[in-house]
C-alpha cells in the first residue's frame with residue numbers, strides 16, 4: 001500500500017504533479033497552496049474556488065488532518081492549553097501564551113520523552129514515539145484556529161526532546177520558515193534541548209538563525225546528575241563547546257534555561273557559577289521556577305528565587321524570570337497528558 005502524504009508536507013512540485021495527473025490546470029496548485037499557507041485551510045472541502053472533482057481527488061489522495069483537540073484549559077492570565085489526540089489515540093499538548101498583543105505557541109515534538117529528567121511530567125513514562133513532521137505542524141494550525149493568525153513566536157518547549165527527533169523537527173521547521181509556505185522568521189522560533197550535544201551540532205550545521213535554548217539546570221556535572229539521568233546526559237563542558245559552535249555557525253546567542261528546584265540547584269554558589277558561565281559563553285538565562293508535578297521536588301520560596309535572579313542581574317547577565325504564567329492551565333510541560341494517562345490507568349475496575 002502506498003503511504004499517503006500529508007498536504008502540509010507536500011512540496012509545490014509534488015502537488016503540481018498530482019494536479020497535472022488529475023488533468024486539471026496548473027494554476028490550481030497555486031490556489032491550493034494559498035488555501036493552505038495563506039488562509040490556513042487544509043481541508044480540501046473548504047477550498048471553495050477549487051473544482052469539486054479536484055477537491056475529491058485531494059481528499060482521497062492526501063492526509064490533511066490527523067489530530068483533534070480533546071481538551072482545552074484556560075488560565076486566568078489568558079494562557080490556553082490544548083490537549084491533542086493523535087490518529088493512534090496518543091496525546092500531546094500545546095500551549096498558547098499571550099503577552100500583551102503578542103502570542104507564542106509552545107509545541108511538542110515527541111509523545112513522551114526518553115531523557116526523563118527527574119522533575120518533568122513529560123518523561124515520567126519514557127518515550128512512546130516521535131511525532132511526525134505533519135503532527136508538529138498541525139499543532140500550529142490548531143493554534144491558528146484559536147487566534148485566527150500565525151503566532152509571533154514559536155517555542156519547542158512542550159513534550160519531548162526535539163533534537164532526538166531531528167529529521168521530523170527540521171522538516172517541520174522548513175515548512176514553518178519557507179517563504180512559499182508559512183514564511184516565519186527563524187529568529188522567532190526557539191528550539192529547546194536538554195543538552196543533547198550531537199543534536200546541537202547538527203542543528204548548528206544548518207546555519208540558520210533559529211534561537212537555541214539549552215536546559216542547563218546546573219553549572220556543574222554533579223548537580224546536573226541529580227536532575228538528568230545518565231543515559232542521555234552530556235558533560236557540561238561538551239554542552240558549552242557545542243553552544244559556542246552554535247554561536248559561531250549561526251551568529252546567535254544561546255539561552256540557558258534553568259529550572260529552579262528547592263535545595264538542589266538554588267544556592268548562592270550555583271548562581272555565581274552560572275553567572276560566570278553565562279558571561280564566558282555570551283548566554284542569556286531563562287529562570288523557570290519549578291511547577292510542582294512530583295511531591296519529591298519543590299519550587300524554592302520567592303525570596304530565594306529573587307536572590308538567584310539578582311545575583312545573575314548584578315553580574316551583568318541578561319536574565320528573564322516568569323513567575324506564574326500558565327500554572328492554572330497545568331502549565332508545566334506534559335502535565336495535561338500525564339493527567340490523561342493517570343485517568344486511563346485508573347479506569348479498569350474503578
Ligand code: SAH
Nearest residue numbers: 157160161192193194215257290291332333
Ligand atoms: N526537552 C526539551 C524541551 C522541552 S522541556 C528541554 O528539556 O529543554 C522545556 C523546558 O521546560 C525545560 O527547560 C524543562 O526543564 C522545563 N520544565 C519541564 N517541566 C517543568 C516543570 N514542572 N517546572 C518547571 N520547568 C519545567
Ligand code: SF4
Nearest residue numbers: 113115117120123194
Ligand atoms: Fe524531556 Fe525536556 Fe522533560 Fe527533560 S525536561 S524529560 S528533556 S521534555
